[in-house]
Amino acid sequence: MEGNLTKGPIMKTLVKLAIPIMASAFLGTLYNITDMAWIGLLGSKAVAGVGVGGMFTWLSQGLASMARMGGQVQVAQCIGRGDREKAHGFAQAAVQLSAAMGIAYAVLCLIFVNQMVGFFRLEDAEAQAAALAYTKIACGLIVFSFLTLTLTGLYTAQGDSKTPFMANLIGLVTNMILDPVLILGPGPFPRLGVTGAAIATVTAQAIVMSIMILGIIARKKENVLKGTRLFAKIPAEFLRGICRIGIPTAIQGMAYCGISMILTRMVSGYGAEAVATQRVGGQIESISWNTADGFAAALNAFVAQNYGAGERERVRKGYQVSLWTVGIWGVLVSAVFICFPNAIADIFFHEPKAVATAVGYLVIIGFSEAFMCVELTTIGALSGLGRTRLCSVISIVLTSARIPLAIVLSGIMGLDGIWWALTSTSIVKGIIFTCTFFWIMREKSV
Structure with missing residues (x-):
């Protein structure tokens, strides 16, 4: 039977669900940091190329969130209402939609890869070649990532966050083994550089997806994903339900990435070191981002199930507990970024100019970490209520x-001015999203 999030102590219920999700998110951070650490040995131009290619995998995550968020919220609300048949219908539709979109995105990327990379106007030939090589592989096989995200969301909706965690742990170990072997080519292995990093990442994603599928088949407990037929026709009712919740989230994610692409194009005018700093800095920042997003995913399932069961007071209390938890974490990360930027930058960069640029980024962006954590957590709560459209509007307007x-x-201020633009808007978004949630709950118009 699925995990019931509508009963028991709120803090214990949330933490039990959140810890494996946050751990999985942290593993995702280690995926990226591991790649950057090894690629950093190839030089800032290689890092810049991977940074550009990574923009398109990031863009795909926005599209993938349509099936994930739509499926997760609908399944969790159905479980809260006790409607298991509909929960299965939404789960199957989410998996089918995710697979179709992943394949379509891969085809488009392979056809238009030159134009996509060309958008960033990389002046260095080495960085340009690295970006093309990474994008072709990472985006060409992006369907594994799409399905992994959706399956994770559906597991979470049922109160099971342990299975995705174990799958991601195995994937991380695989990635950590393959990275140095494929990137640097020790001994008899060929030195594949950036191409090796892409192959390692895609292989790890395929393994994670396979483990979660095997978990559905092997486990004896009831699971809404059991009996899923990938090639069955998607009933219009389920497709509409997923799109109603998921499309605003997808638009929000893709718009956020699109805006970041424009900013990256601005950053590229300051040289390959600046682009590399933005890419690596973003991965370092994901220590707070992924952790908060993991807690937000747990809160999303908690809110959706309790909202479906009519337990509004548990929704309010669950959000308050989450707000304090991620807020404190964000403050700790801010302190580390602001106080020890040189120690962090030295791990990823080995050229003085690149280190100096990275230090400036970390100090400035550090002031917004707590606010960003609060923003992500609140978006998870509002989405659990079905308010994805509201989240999308607020986020797109302020991020734009x-x-x-x-x-x-x-x-x-030059390059620092771009970093301050990121920080100031994150602070404002954190404040506005928090006020919005409390206003909605006070008005009891959920």
């Missing part, structure tokens, strides 16, 4: 403000 703000501030 980064572009004109970056133009103005970079004219005054």
Whole structure:
């Protein structure tokens, strides 16, 4: 039977669900940091190329969130209402939609890869070649990532966060073994460089997906994913339900990435070191981002199940507990970024100019970490209530403000002005999202 999140102590229920999700998110951070650490040995130009290619895998995550969020919220709410048949219908539809979108995205990327990479106007030939090589492999086989995200969401909706954690742990170990072997080519192994990093990542994603599928087949407990037929026709009712919840989330994620692409194009004018700093800095920052996003995923399932069961007071209390937890974590990360930027930068960069650029990024971005954690957690709670459209509007409007703000501030402070544009908007978003949630709950209009 699925994990019931509508009963028991709120803190214990949330933490029990959240810890494996947060651990999985942390493993995702280690995936990226491991890649960057090894690729960093190839130089800042290789890192810049992977950074550009990584933009397109990030863009895909926004699209993939449509099936994941739509499926997770609908399945959790159905479980909360005790409607198991509908829960299975939404779960199957989410998996089918995820597979179809992953394949379609891969085909488009392979056809238009030159135009996509060309958008960033990389002046260095080595960085350009690295970006093309990484994008072709990482995006060409992106379907594994799509299905992994959706399956994780559906497991979470049922209160099972342990299976995705174990799958991601095995994937991380695989990635950590393959990275140095395929990137650097020790002994008899060929030195594949950036191509090796892409192969290692895709292989790990395929393994994670396979383990979660085997978990559905092997486990004796009831699971809404059992009996899923990949090639069956998707009933319109389930497709509409997933799209209603998932499309705003997908638009939000893709818009966020699109805005970041424009900012990256601005950053590229300051050289390959600046692009590499943005890429690596983003991965370092994911220590707080992925952890908060993991807690948000747990809160999303908790809120959705309790909302479906009519337990509004548990929804309110669960959010308050989560807010304090991720807020404290964000403050700790901020302190580390601001106080020890040189120690962090030295891990990933070996050129003085790149280290100096990275230190400036970490100090400035450090001021917004707690606010970003609060923002992500609140989006998880609001999405669990089905308010994905509201989240999308707030997020897109405020994130879009980064572009004109970056133009103005970079004219005054140079590259640091772009970093301050990111930080200031994150602070504002954290405050506004928190106020929005409390306003909705006070009005009892959920």
